[in-house]
Amino acid sequence: MDDRKLLDTIRPLIGEAETADDCSMFDLGDGRILVSSTDMLHETTDFPKGMTEFEMGWMSVAVTLSDIASTGAAPSQVLVAVGLDNPERLYPFMEGAVYCAEKFGTKVAGGDIDSHKELTAVTTAFGIVDKSVYCRRSGAFVGDAVCVTGIPGRAQAALDGREEFREFLLTPTPQVSSGQKIAHAGASSMMDVSDGVVISLYDIADASSVGIVLDGKSFPLFEESEYAKTCFLYGGGDFGLLFTASDAVIEKLDINYTVIGRVVEGNSVILDGVVLPRKGYAHVWGDA
Amino acid sequence: MDDRKLLDTIRPLIGEAETADDCSMFDLGDGRILVSSTDMLHETTDFPKGMTEFEMGWMSVAVTLSDIASTGAAPSQVLVAVGLDNPERLYPFMEGAVYCAEKFGTKVAGGDIDSHKELTAVTTAFGIVDKSVYCRRSGAFVGDAVCVTGIPGRAQAALDGREEFREFLLTPTPQVSSGQKIAHAGASSMMDVSDGVVISLYDIADASSVGIVLDGKSFPLFEESEYAKTCFLYGGGDFGLLFTASDAVIEKLDINYTVIGRVVEGNSVILDGVVLPRKGYAHVWGDA
Numbered sequence: 121m122d123d124r125k126l127l128d129t130i131r132p133l134i135g136e137a138e139t140a141d142d143c144s145m146f147d148l149g150d151g152r153i154l155v156s157s158t159d160m161l162h163e164t165t166d167f168p169k170g171m172t173e174f175e176m177g178w179m180s181v182a183v184t185l186s187d188i189a190s191t192g193a194a195p196s197q198v199l200v201a202v203g204l205d206n207p208e209r210l211y212p213f214m215e216g217a218v219y220c221a222e223k224f225g226t227k228v229a230g231g232d233i234d235s236h237k238e239l240t241a242v243t244t245a246f247g248i249v250d251k252s253v254y255c256r257r258s259g260a261f262v263g264d265a266v267c268v269t270g271i272p273g274r275a276q277a278a279l280d281g282r283e284e285f286r287e288f289l290l291t292p293t294p295q296v297s298s299g300q301k302i303a304h305a306g307a308s309s310m311m312d313v314s315d316g317v318v319i320s321l322y323d324i325a326d327a328s329s330v331g332i333v334l335d336g337k338s339f340p341l342f343e344e345s346e347y348a349k350t351c352f353l354y355g356g357g358d359f360g361l362l363f364t365a366s367d368a369v370i371e372k373l374d375i376n377y378t379v380i381g382r383v384v385e386g387n388s389v390i391l392d393g394v395v396l397p398r399k400g401y402a403h404v405w406g407d408a
Numbered sequence: 409m410d411d412r413k414l415l416d417t418i419r420p421l422i423g424e425a426e427t428a429d430d431c432s433m434f435d436l437g438d439g440r441i442l443v444s445s446t447d448m449l450h451e452t453t454d455f456p457k458g459m460t461e462f463e464m465g466w467m468s469v470a471v472t473l474s475d476i477a478s479t480g481a482a483p484s485q486v487l488v489a490v491g492l493d494n495p496e497r498l499y500p501f502m503e504g505a506v507y508c509a510e511k512f513g514t515k516v517a518g519g520d521i522d523s524h525k526e527l528t529a530v531t532t533a534f535g536i537v538d539k540s541v542y543c544r545r546s547g548a549f550v551g552d553a554v555c556v557t558g559i560p561g562r563a564q565a566a567l568d569g570r571e572e573f574r575e576f577l578l579t580p581t582p583q584v585s586s587g588q589k590i591a592h593a594g595a596s597s598m599m600d601v602s603d604g605v606v607i608s609l610y611d612i613a614d615a616s617s618v619g620i621v622l623d624g625k626s627f628p629l630f631e632e633s634e635y636a637k638t639c640f641l642y643g644g645g646d647f648g649l650l651f652t653a654s655d656a657v658i659e660k661l662d663i664n665y666t667v668i669g670r671v672v673e674g675n676s677v678i679l680d681g682v683v684l685p686r687k688g689y690a691h692v693w694g695d696a
Contacts (some may be wrong), residue, residue: 123521126495130502134516144518146485146534150438158532160489160522197434201448201530207414214418228422230432232530233411234448242489242520242530244446246434 140327141256142187142311153254156246157187163239168279168289173209175290176241177216183314184245185224185294186359190312192255192303193247195226195296200243203236217243224296253303255310257327260364264308266321266332266381267370269298269360271340272313273348276355285342292359298375302363305373310363316400318353320362321381321389328364331386334396340378353391356401428615429544430475430599441542444534445475451527456567456577461497463578464529465504471602472533473512473582474647478600480543480591481535483514483584488531491524505531512584541591543598545615548652552596554609554620554669555658557586557648559628560601561636564643573630580647586663590651593661598651604688606641608650609669609677616652619674622684628666641679644689 131139138144143155161167161183167176181198188195198221204210210233221228226245260266274282278289295312302310309328313320321332341348364383365373388395419427426432431443449455449471455464469486476483486509492498498521509516514533548554562570566577583600590598597616601608609620629636652671653661676683 126498126521129499133499133502133506134518138515138517144485144487146517148436154442154484154534156485156487156518156532156534158487158489158518158520158530160491160520160524160528160530162491162522162524165523196442197432197444199432199444199446199532201446201532203448203450203528210414211417211421214421218421227426229426229434230422230444230446232446232448233414234450235453236448236450236526236528238525240448240491240524240528242446242448242532244444244487244489244530244532246442246444246534 143191151251153249153251154246155188155191155193155249156244157184158242158244159183160240160242171290173212174216176239177213178220178291180241180243181217181220182292182294182359184243185296186312186314188245188247189294189296189299190255190310190361191249192253192299192310193249194300195224195245195247197229198226198243198245200228200231200241202231203234203240205237205239209239224294249303255303255307257309257311257324259309260324260328260330260383261308262330262383262385264364264366264383265370265379266364266383267377267379268313268317268340268362269295269375269377270358271342272317272358272360273351273355274342275357276351277342279357289357292357294359295361299361301373301375302361305365306369307363307365310361313358313360313362314356316354316356317362318389318396319398319400322398324362324364325387325389331384332381332389333384334381334389334391336391338378338380354400431479439539441537441539442534443476443479443481443537444532445472446530446532447471448530459578461500462504464527465501466508466579468529468531469505469508470580470582470647472531473584474600474602476533476535477582477584477587478543478598478649479537480541480587480598481537482588483512483533483535485517486514486531486533488516488519488529490519491522491528493525493527497527512582537591543591543595545597545599545612547597548612548616548618548671549596550618550671550673552652552654552671553658553667554652554671555665555667556601556605556628556650557583557663557665558646559630560605560646560648561639561643562630563645564639565630567645577645580645582647583649587649589661589663590649593653594657595651595653598649601646601648601650602644604642604644605650606677606684607686607688610686612650612652613675613677619672620669620677621672622669622677622679624679626666626668642688
């Protein structure tokens with residue numbers, strides 16, 4: 121069983137709407153939405169080997185800020201709960217967490233400290249966005265352009281040993297400013313690609329009840345190779361944003377992005393006439 | 409080293425104000441304050457032996473709701489991140505979490521699931537409170553009554569083997585409704601007693617730059633004994649609220665509470681002429 125299947129087992133308890141997006145939403149009642157996201161990371165399973173405490177702190181904050189960014193929200197605050205095997209690791213870890221938060225216009229406003237056998241970090245971020253521009257996975261329209269920011273695949277390549285891409289794996293950059301610009305321009309749906317491009321496209325397709333046809337020649341790859349294309353499609357760990365928008369909307373966008381496909385009727389993600397497998401990065405549980 | 413000393417080492421990074429209360433605060437800019445709190449719990453160190461998954465889920469939500477309650481806020485949403493050694497534990501754990509949230513007028517709106525060697529839960533709650541009634545540790549005035557809700561000490565007694573108090577340890581009740589009433593009546597400071605009454609009184613005294621004189625005869629004890637008095641003063645795990653308020657304020661309060669002392673000039677917590685030791689429940693780190 122993987123994380124996504126496990127989540128299915130508790131959907132009846134939590135609710136469909138509540139489990140449909142990376143962020144939870146709360147209507148502030150005055151035209152604003154409060155979005156929040158929490159992520160749990162463990163040293164042995166989530167942090168690449170050789171990572172420093174500073175980098176772990178950075179990444180812990182960056183993953184939740186990436187979720188906040190994908191709604192179009194400006195991040196308000198970050199809370200960091202950390203379990204430590206050795207209290208001396210706290211200071212450099214928090215340095216990385218605080219540095220990342222401040223770099224993206226927010227701050228670490230509190231948290232919790234606990235002793236634990238393995239370094240475990242849970243970061244919760246929240247942000248605020250106007251209801252009129254708030255983005256989620258649902259909302260993609262047939263005819264919209266499918267766009268991505270950055271060059272997905274480099275984090276996966278770094279994980280496979282490509283040292284030159286190490287920074288994309290160890291200190292990934294949440295697209296906080298781009299997310300706000302994309303939302304304010306009027307994108308119809310958005311999410312981050314941290315689980316992989318194809319599986320994220322399926323998330324958008326499912327939530328929006330549409331299909332997506334990709335144009336392989338348009339992919340922004342880190343090199344011209346089949347390997348780079350595979351990393352682009354299925355690799356995890358990148359923090360680019362995937363969004364859909366009408367041509368009129370993308371024309372006025374003043375950020376770097378690439379149009380990689382179109383929203384169509386249907387329910388699949390298709391490349392060169394072939395339905396792509398619904399796969400990406402997911403925790404797999406050993407006993408199932 | 410204990411948690412409180414460890415927190416001191418990162419105060420310069422996070423900020424004095426940000427580490428002064430159990431909740432973080434964010435000014436919504438329209439007369440309302442968003443408060444939030446995050447707590448990390450581990451099976452081996454934080455959950456009493458023999459606890460069911462349902463009770464663990466309940467407690468994980470209850471501890472953060474207790475923090476939210478102590479500000480006078482109404483809880484808005486709860487996020488639950490849980491690391492599991494066995495995915496089959498997820499459903500009953502989430503049942504307890506969802507049940508507790510709904511019982512206190514809020515809901516579990518999202519979270520994260522991860523595989524982990526030991527069951528680890530991090531719950532984050534947030535709530536909203538009018539700026540004019542928002543309570544924190546600071547604000548106690550000389551002359552104020554010092555009050556407590558409930559009968560602190562029963563969770564500690566249960567931990568010591570007193571079976572009749574088991575519910576106070578395993579499914580503690582956050583004082584969500586009382587917290588709002590206390591704040592709206594005009595209390596000058598408030599916090600919960602989960603680390604113990606005396607250490608919490610020191611937190612209020614420190615934050616408010618005052619002293620506190622206790623009246624031992626007034627303590628609400630679970631039985632007339634020195635043991636019950638020790639549990640009252642130093643036991644952890646209870647979710648009562650400690651607050652200070654003028655006599656005019658407490659006269660109009662329509663909740664059950666006990667006046668246990670007075671705010672005075674000074675910086676100590678005093679009982680029968682003796683300065684009490686600054687001790688309570690705290691994680692102690694093995695290697696320091």
